[in-house]
Every structure is written in C-alpha cells, then in structure tokens.
Amino acid sequence: MKKKLVALMMTVIMAGSMMACGSSNSGSAGSSANGASQTSSDVTGASSDTAAATGSDPLNVVIWDSNQKAGLQQICDEFTAKTGIAVNIEVKDWDSYWTLLEAGASGGDMPDVFWMHSNNAQMYMKNGILLKLDDYIKNSTEIKMENYMPEITELYTYDGSYYAIPKDYDTIALWYNKTMFDAAGLSYPDATWTWDDLYNAAVKLTKKDGSQYGFCMNPSNDQDTYYNMVYSMGGYIVSDDHTKSGYDDPNTLKAMDYVGKLVKDACPDPTTMSETGTDVMMESGNVAMIMQGSWMVSGFLQNDYMKKNCDVAILPYDKTTGKRASICNGLGWAAYSGTKRPDDCWKLLEWFGSKDMQLEQAKLGVTMSAYQNTSDQWVNCTDVFHLQPYLDETTASTGDAQNELVLRPYTYNSTVWSGAAQTKLAAAWADPSIMEQTCKDFATEMNQDIANENK
Amino acid sequence: MTSWEKKQFFWGWLFILPTMLGLIILNIVPMFQTLYQSFFRTGDFGKGNVFIGLENYEKLIHDPEVWQSLFNTFKYAIVEVPLSIIIALVLAVFLNRKMRGRSIYRTIYFLPMVVAPAAVAMVWRWLYNSQFGLLNHMMHVKIEWISNPHIAWISIAIIGVWSAIGYNMVLFLAGLQEIPRDYYEAADIDGASGPRMFFNITIPLLSPTIFFVMVTSIIGAFQVFDLIYMVMDETNTALPKTQTIVYLFYRYSFAYNNKGYGSAIVMLLLCVIILITVFQMIGQKKWVHYN
Numbered sequence: 196m197k198k199k200l201v202a203l204m205m206t207v208i209m210a211g212s213m214m215a216c217g218s219s220n221s222g223s224a225g226s227s228a229n230g231a232s233q234t235s236s237d238v239t240g241a242s243s244d245t246a247a248a249t250g251s252d253p254l255n256v257v258i259w260d261s262n263q264k265a266g267l268q269q270i271c272d273e274f275t276a277k278t279g280i281a282v283n284i285e286v287k288d289w290d291s292y293w294t295l296l297e298a299g300a301s302g303g304d305m306p307d308v309f310w311m312h313s314n315n316a317q318m319y320m321k322n323g324i325l326l327k328l329d330d331y332i333k334n335s336t337e338i339k340m341e342n343y344m345p346e347i348t349e350l351y352t353y354d355g356s357y358y359a360i361p362k363d364y365d366t367i368a369l370w371y372n373k374t375m376f377d378a379a380g381l382s383y384p385d386a387t388w389t390w391d392d393l394y395n396a397a398v399k400l401t402k403k404d405g406s407q408y409g410f411c412m413n414p415s416n417d418q419d420t421y422y423n424m425v426y427s428m429g430g431y432i433v434s435d436d437h438t439k440s441g442y443d444d445p446n447t448l449k450a451m452d453y454v455g456k457l458v459k460d461a462c463p464d465p466t467t468m469s470e471t472g473t474d475v476m477m478e479s480g481n482v483a484m485i486m487q488g489s490w491m492v493s494g495f496l497q498n499d500y501m502k503k504n505c506d507v508a509i510l511p512y513d514k515t516t517g518k519r520a521s522i523c524n525g526l527g528w529a530a531y532s533g534t535k536r537p538d539d540c541w542k543l544l545e546w547f548g549s550k551d552m553q554l555e556q557a558k559l560g561v562t563m564s565a566y567q568n569t570s571d572q573w574v575n576c577t578d579v580f581h582l583q584p585y586l587d588e589t590t591a592s593t594g595d596a597q598n599e600l601v602l603r604p605y606t607y608n609s610t611v612w613s614g615a616a617q618t619k620l621a622a623a624w625a626d627p628s629i630m631e632q633t634c635k636d637f638a639t640e641m642n643q644d645i646a647n648e649n650k
Numbered sequence: 651m652t653s654w655e656k657k658q659f660f661w662g663w664l665f666i667l668p669t670m671l672g673l674i675i676l677n678i679v680p681m682f683q684t685l686y687q688s689f690f691r692t693g694d695f696g697k698g699n700v701f702i703g704l705e706n707y708e709k710l711i712h713d714p715e716v717w718q719s720l721f722n723t724f725k726y727a728i729v730e731v732p733l734s735i736i737i738a739l740v741l742a743v744f745l746n747r748k749m750r751g752r753s754i755y756r757t758i759y760f761l762p763m764v765v766a767p768a769a770v771a772m773v774w775r776w777l778y779n780s781q782f783g784l785l786n787h788m789m790h791v792k793i794e795w796i797s798n799p800h801i802a803w804i805s806i807a808i809i810g811v812w813s814a815i816g817y818n819m820v821l822f823l824a825g826l827q828e829i830p831r832d833y834y835e836a837a838d839i840d841g842a843s844g845p846r847m848f849f850n851i852t853i854p855l856l857s858p859t860i861f862f863v864m865v866t867s868i869i870g871a872f873q874v875f876d877l878i879y880m881v882m883d884e885t886n887t888a889l890p891k892t893q894t895i896v897y898l899f900y901r902y903s904f905a906y907n908n909k910g911y912g913s914a915i916v917m918l919l920l921c922v923i924i925l926i927t928v929f930q931m932i933g934q935k936k937w938v939h940y941n
Contacts (some may be wrong), residue, residue, distance in 0.1 A: 294904050301696040322694050414885045463781075466797035469886045471781050481781070608694075613908045614884065621885045 230605035253281035254539055257306040259292040264492040266561035273555075274546045300324045305531035307540050311359045313350045313524055313602070314609040317604060320353035321607075326530040328357045331541045337549045340603045344478035346602055347525030360548035361565030363556065364598065365489040367419050368584040369393075374504045375400055375483040376405065384484070384508035386587075386594035389454060390424065393484070397461035400483040411460035411482040412454070413468040417613065418522050418603050420473075420486045425450040425511045426520035426601045433604035438645060440612070441604075443638035451634050455627030465624040466623045477505065486510065489585045492577075493560050502579045509584040515636050519596040521588035522602065524603035525565050529547025543559040607648040612641040681920075688913035699910070706914035715890070716915060720922065722803060723894040727871035729807035730814070735863060738818035743852065746826045756823070760816035766931070769812065771880030774809045778881070796881055802888035806816045806877055814870070818863050825859030826852070835889065857938040861867065865930055872923050875900060 219322070258267065264286050269615050271282040287295055293315070299305040300319070332338050340348050343361040353360035373385055379400055384393070391595065397409025412420040417571075422432055429445030433440065441447050458465065463476065473485045478498045493502045514521035528547045530540035546552055553566035561578030563569075563585065574582045587593050589600055606612070616637060623633040651659070688706055690699040710716055745756055762770060777784050778795035786792055795805040800825045842850070853860070875896040882889050893901075895915060903912030 290905070297695070297904065297907065318694050322697065324695065413882070464794070466794045466887055467781050469797055469883050470794075475779075479782070511864055518824050608907060611908075614901075614905050617885045620887065621889070623884075625887045 215324070216393050222453045223276075228281050239480060253283035254543055256282055256284045256537070257287060257292065257307040257309045258284060258296070258544075259287055259289050259310065260490065261286045262490070263561050266493070266559040268385075269559065270547070270552055273552075274543060277328065278546075279541055280542065281407045282543065303533055305533065306442070307534045307536065308528060308543055310362065311351060311527040311529040314613065315403070315607075316351055316527070317353065317530075317605070317607045318534055320351070320358045323532055325358040326534065326540065327530045328360070328530075328544070331545070332357060335545055337545050338490045339544055342502070342550070342567060343548075344525065344567060346523065346525070348601070350525065350602070351529070352603075357530040357594045360544045362528050362547060363490075363562040363603040364523055364525035364565050365563060366523050366585050366588045367423050367486055368521075368588070369508045369510055369596075370477060370485050370487055370495075371503055371508060372477070372480070372483045372504050383506070384510050386512070386596070388508070388511040389514045390511050391514065392452070394457060394461070397457060397484060400440040401461045405463075406481075408463045409484060410457055411462055411468060411476045411485050412458065413465075413473060414617045414624055416473055416486070417616065418486045419526065421450070421454050422522045422601075422604065423486065423510055423520055424453060426522070426599070427510070427516065427518050428453070429513070429518070431604070433606055433645075437606045439647065440638040440641035441633045442616075442641060448631055448634055449629050451623075455623065455630040458624055459627045462563045465621070468624075470620065480504070488572075490562055490580075492580065492582065492585075493562075494561065496507075496577055496579065505580070507580050507582060507584050509587050509593055516594055518599055519588070519593065520599045520601050522603050523600040558645055606645050611648070612644045615640065615644065655722060669785050684904050684913045684916060686912055690910045692907075692909040694907070696909075702910070704892060706911050707762055709911065710914050710918060714926050716895070716918070718890060719893050719898045722892055723872055723874070723896075723919075725803050725867060726810070727832075728811040730871045730874075731864065731867045732807045733807075734811045734814040734867060735860070736819055738863075739822050739860070741815065742819045742826060743848065746823060752851035754822075763811045765813075767876045768880055769909050771809065775881045778805055784871070792831040797886050797888050799891040801890040802882070802886075802892045806874075806881060806892060809877055809881070810871070812876060815865065818867070821859055821863055822856065825856045829855045849903060854939050858940055861930075861934050861938045865927060868889045868926060868930070869923055872896075872926075873921065895922075 256271070258264065264284060268284055271284060275281050278511065296309065300322070307323070311325065332340060338360065340357060342366055343408055347361040347364055348357070351361070369384055373383065376383055376396075381396055381399060381617065384396070384612060393410070400407065400409035402408075402629075425432060425441075425447050427473065428446050428450040430444045430450050431441035432447070442451075462468065463481065467477070473482070474487065474491060474494065476482045477485045477487075478495070478501055480500055495505070510519055510521055528544050530537065530544060534540050548566075550569070551565055553564035554569050554572055555563045556562060557569050557571075557573035560575060563573045576582075576585055590598055592598055605630055619637045619640070623630040687699070689701060689703060691702050691705070692699050741759060745752055745759075775796070776782070780786060780792060780794045780797065780937065783795070785795065787911050793801070795929075796802050829852065833855070834847055837847050837851060874894050876895045878892060878894055879900065882892060886892075898920070899912045899915045902908045902915060
C-alpha cells in the first residue's frame with residue numbers, strides 16, 4: 196500500500212519535473228545556443244572569432260509584439276539567405292520584456308539585438324548598455340541617419356552619439372464599427388469631428404442593457420487614447436524639457452475631465468475594461484469606437500469581425516484650440532554593447548534599417564517605417580481598412596484643424612511614473628468625480644519620481 | 651575520532667553537499683545580499699548604489715500601501731491555509747479507504763500540482779472574466795470576480811486552495827499510512843463511531859504531518875505572488891485591496907526599478923514569517939504528538 200503511494204508520488208513528481216525540463220528547454224533554446232557561442236569565443240578576440248561563429252549560432256533577437264513576428268521573420272530569413280547568419284526571434288510580452296532586459300543588463304547576459312523604446316532608452320544609453328553605432332554608421336553605405344524621421348532618430352541619440360537604428364513610427368487613429376453606426380443612423384466619424392461630436396455619438400451608441408457601448412478606454416490606454424486628448428486640448432503630460440509633470444496643468448485637467456465624462460457615460464464598467472483590453476472589446480463587437488495605434492493594424496487584419504464591420508477615421512480635434520494631436524512614437528533596433536559578435540549584430544541592424552527592408556516592412560503591413568516616404572506602401576498593404584488617416588495625422592492640417600504629431604512623453608526612466616499613473620488613475624476611472632484631485636495628487640507624486648531619476 | 655567516525659563524517663557531508671551548495675548559492679547568500687541592499691538607494695542596472703542607512707525602512711513604516719498589502723496577505727492566508735488543509739485532510743481520509751478507482755481519484759486531485767502555476771492562473775483568469783468568463787456564463791450572473799475589491803481576494807484564495815489541495819492531500823495520505831490499523835480495530839470493537847475515530851485517533855496521530863503542512867502552507871501563503879501577478883491587471887481597481895507583500899516587492903524591485911526599497915519590503919515579510927513560525931513552534935507543544 197505504502198509502496199504504491201510512494202510510487203504514485205514519484206511518478207507524478209517525475210512527470211512534473213520532466214515537463215518543467217521540457218518547457219525550459221524549448222523556451223531557452225536560443226539563449227543557450229547563444230551562451231555556447233559566448234563560452235567558445237574569447238573575450239579579447241571577439242571580432243576575430245566572429246567568422247567562426249557565423250553560420251553556426253543564430254543571433255538572438257527579442258521583441259515584444261507577436262503581431263509583428265511573422266513579417267519580421269520573413270525579413271530575417273532574407274537576411275540569413277544573403278549573409279548566412281541565422282536569426283532567432285523570440286517574443287516576450289511587454290512587462291516581461293523589460294524585466295528580462297533589465298535583469299540581463301545587470302547580469303551581463305543580454306539578447307544580441309532587441310527593440311528600444313523611448314520609455315527608458317535614456318537609461319540604457321547612459322549606462323552604456325547599447326552598442327554605440329557612430330563608427331558603423333560612418334562606414335556604411337546603406338545607413339544615412341538623415342533618411343529617417345528626425346523625431347525618431349532623436350529618441351535614440353545620447354550625447355551626440357547614435358545607439359539605435361530607427362525601425363518604425365506609429366500614430367493613433369479612431370476605429371469605429373460601421374454596422375453599429377448604421378444601426379444607430381449616425382454618420383461615420385470624419386475630419387470635421389470634434390471631441391464633443393465623439394462624446395455625443397458615443398453616448399447615442401451606448402445601449403442601456405449593457406450589450407453595446409460607445410467607447411472604451413482603460414487607464415492603461417495612455418499613448419493610444421487619453422494622451423491624445425490631453426495634447427489636443429492644449430495640455431501636456433511631461434514638460435518639453437522632460438523635468439515636470441503636466442497632470443496638474445489646467446488644460447490637462449480639462450481633458451481628463453472629458454475622459455471622466457466619457458468613461459462614465461459611454462464606456463463599459465471600469466472593472467470590465469481592466470480585465471479585457473479595448474482591442475478585444477472591439478473585436479468582439481461590444482464597443483462602437485476605440486482609439487488605437489497603427490501597430491495594431493496587423494493584429495486587426497487577422498480578425499474576421501473587424502474586417503467585416505470596422506474601419507479607421509482620423510482623430511477628432513478640439514474646438515477651442517483647433518488642434519488635432521496624435522501621439523507618435525518609434526522603436527529603434529539596438530544591439531547589446533557586450534555582445535560577442537558586434538559585427539554580425541551591426542549587419543542585422545543595417546539590414547533592418549536599409550531602404551529596401553524598411554519598404555518591405557511597410558509593404559508586409561508590419562508597421563509604418565521610420566525611413567522617410569515609405570509609408571504609402573503601408574497604407575496600401577490592405578484594402579480592407581482605409582489606413583490613410585494614420586498618415587494624414589503627419590501632415591500639417593486636415594480640414595479645419597491643425598495637425599500636430601507629439602512624441603510620446605518620456606523622461607529618463609518613464610516606466611516608473613507611467614506605471615504608477617495607471618494604478619492611480621484606476622480609482623478615478625471607477626469614480627470620475629475624483630478625477631481632478633487624483634490628477635493633481637499624481638502630479639506631485641510624478642514630480643517626485645522624476646526628481647529621483649538619474650541620481 | 652576513530653576512523654569509522656571519520657568515514658561517517660566524510661560521507662555524511664559529501665551526501666548533503668549538493669543540497670548545501672544549492673541552499674548557500676541560491677538562498678543564503680542572496681538573503682544577506684538583500685539585507686545589505688535594503689540600506690541602499692540602488693542605481694540603474696545594479697551600478698552606483700548609494701548608502702542611505704535606514705531611509706528605506708523609514709519610508710516603509712510610513713507607507714500605507716505596505717501595511718495594506720501586509721493586511722491583504724493575512725486575509726489571503728486566513729482563507730487559503732485552513733481551507734486547503736481541511737479539504738485535503740478530509741479527502742485524504744476518504745481516499746485512504748479501500749474503494750474502486752482510488753488511484754484515479756488520487757491522481758486527479760494531485761494534477762493541479764503538476765501544472766505550471768502561471769498556466770493555472772491564466773485559465774482561472776478567463777474563467778473569472780466578468781464579460782466572457784465561463785463562470786458567469788454558466789450561472790447567468792454578472793459578478794466581477796477579480797475586479798470587485800470586496801470579493802477579488804477571495805477569488806484569488808480559491809485558486810490558491812484549488813492548487814494546494816492535491817499536494818497537501820498526498821502528504822496527509824503518507825501520514826495516514828503510518829497509523830497502525832490496530833487502533834481503529836480496537837476502537838471499532840469498543841463501538842466508536844467514524845467521526846469519533848477521526849477526532850480521537852486520526853487527528854492526534856496525524857498531528858506531526860498536520861503541523862508540517864500548516865507551517866509550510868502559511869509560509870507559502872505569505873509568499874504568494876504568481877497568482878496575483880497573472881490574474882490581476884495593473885489597472886484593476888481591486889488591486890490595492892488584493893496585492894500581496896511579495897507582489898509589492900516585485901513592483902518596486904522590477905517595475906519601478908527601486909531595488910533598495912523592494913529589499914526593505916521583503917525584509918519586513920521575512921520578519922513576519924519568522925515571528926509566525928516561532929509562535930507555531932511554541933504552540934505545537936500543546937497539540938502535536940510525536941508518538
């Protein structure tokens with residue numbers, strides 16, 4: 196009896212440990228291969244070893260957006276075919292991506308090539324985590340930094356040196372459900388819409404029985420939703436010199452008051468929104484409008500409901516300021532300064548940044564590209580959605596409104612306050628009457644966070 | 651020391667060496683490093699730490715979020731520990747009898763233990779989802795299981811109980827096998843009822859196992875993190891009333907990049923756990939019978 200029990204326990208434990216082994220093997224296949232290449236190559240003769248390592252071990256690339264993986268894999272496959280350097284792309288979710296990078300940077304074991312984001316690029320550049328690209332760029336025929344959108348290049352420049360090759364840029368637009376608008380007898384959103392029009396339509400599209408809501412936004416929808424409202428109404432999140440919070444600015448408060456109104460009158464319960472993302476709510480036909488970034492397009496293209504019922508419009512503008520603002524951001528391709536194969540890494544960065552591949556990225560519908568004048572290709576990547584509004588935001592004006600591209604607000608280490616904002620604002624989402632006080636309180640806290648940065 | 655004793659000494663240490671090494675490298679050294687780090691304002695990527703003495707602890711004492719999280723942890727433990735012990739004990743007693751399909755039941759109850767905790771949490775997160783979740787769908791209600799501050803902590807504790815039952819049950823089964831059948835036969839002859847035998851024979855003779863399970867369960871409950879991390883979103887309104895002390899530690903150490911303060915938080919947890927365990931060790935004399 197006892198033996199049987201022990202045997203059962205042993206079996207289960209063994210099965211468990213085998214499963215654990217199995218998963219860790221598959222998960223870290225890339226990193227262990229990379230580890231092997233590191234031990235085989237000498238620290239001092241890293242570049243001379245490159246030739247030996249080439250072709251045998253894949254370069255380890257880590258990104259956070261699974262929607263982009265297929266397209267980027269294709270670009271990488273072409274790279275492998277041309278150079279013989281294998282590339283292994285691994286996708287992490289946003290949170291664990293930064294935990295991984297941070298831990299990797301502290302412990303000295305990073306992926307070879309990865310994405311950099313304006314949120315904490317400053318911190319990575321200052322601490323010498325990223326490979327300095329100046330010399331490579333000087334000797335390259337493919338890469339000329341002036342070919343990329345200057346805003347994006349600026350994000351990854353520190354002390355006059357370049358640390359990443361601009362990959363893409365993104366803007367925000369309004370997604371709407373045509374079927375719901377038709378059913379309510381409302382005309383589709385267009386360039387004449389102000390924020391008041393959006394509010395009125397959203398309220399009309401909200402059904403009392405909870406089966407349909409006009410709009411959807413969670414405190415985590417900062418860059419894609421409420422930041423745009425704030426800047427459009429003349430407020431700001433971070434001052435231009437990146438030292439002060441704008442959450443207590445009167446115009447910001449005005450915008451946040453509008454946010455509160457919208458949440459209260461036309462959005463699902465804040466609790467529901469905190470459990471289910473706006474994209475899922477839209478895809479499942481629960482909401483009539485959301486604001487989303489251009490990076491979501493490739494994901495939406497895989498959803499049949501979206502393809503059948505939804506389309507894209509330009510963001511509304513503010514009547515008082517006459518301004519339409521879209522937050523804009525761009526990622527950069529960066530390499531680890533401690534990589535054992537800097538030359539191979541550079542070849543890959545150069546490949547990603549070359550005009551052909553930037554065009555390819557746009558054509559495949561991965562994202563808009565940071566290389567100037569390549570984004571028309573992206574608009575044409577599908578005829579299901581009209582993607583032109585994403586591009587219109589980058590022009591000087593549309594209709595009566597002045598268009599303004601605003602770089603996603605950032606400081607030295609934005610993760611701290613942008614994360615805290617989400618948690619703090621959740622209370623104001625639940626009870627919009629405390630919105631003003633919450634924002635004012637948070638401004639104090641955020642100023643403290645910024646003051647503590649970079650000490 | 652005789653040569654026999656020397657040999658014993660040598661082989662004894664050799665056999666425990668792998669475990670000792672693992673413990674020292676993975677547990678004991680980091681423990682002291684954490685203590686050390688809690689006196690610093692940590693720099694980016696672990697470089698440029700500045701010594702600030704007790705400043706982190708001062709902040710900790712005046713931080714309501716810390717005390718709320720500690721309270722949340724207690725709430726979680728108070729639901730999770732007794733339930734997972736009582737249910738597991740009852741199941742173990744039933745599954746210790748001769749019955750058909752006993753091994754199958756044992757395996758089924760143990761299965762949650764084999765599944766990765768992150769996967770468990772992911773599945774439960776969707777079961778609980780207020781909009782699309784299976785639970786609400788089947789019961790035709792719209793309960794916000796994981797975003798209503800009043801019930802979210804119970805929902806989380808239920809997942810904890812569900813995943814812990816199997817493990818506790820196997821430990822109890824092992825303990826039950828140690829109890830000689832003679833006691834039950836004697837009691838049976840004297841005409842004792844089932845419950846009477848359970849309370850007067852099973853519980854006292856199983857008390858060392860119960861004690862062990864209790865100590866480890868409480869420690870485990872105080873260290874709960876993965877469930878909260880996987881199930882609750884950062885913007886969840888119930889988070890302030892649900893987040894545990896280890897979750898808070900994670901947020902400060904890894905999301906907010908403030909490892910010094912994170913270390914101070916985890917030192918507080920260490921003290922709480924030590925205190926509770928000491929009380930349990932003292933208390934056990936009253937109710938645990940070692941033959």
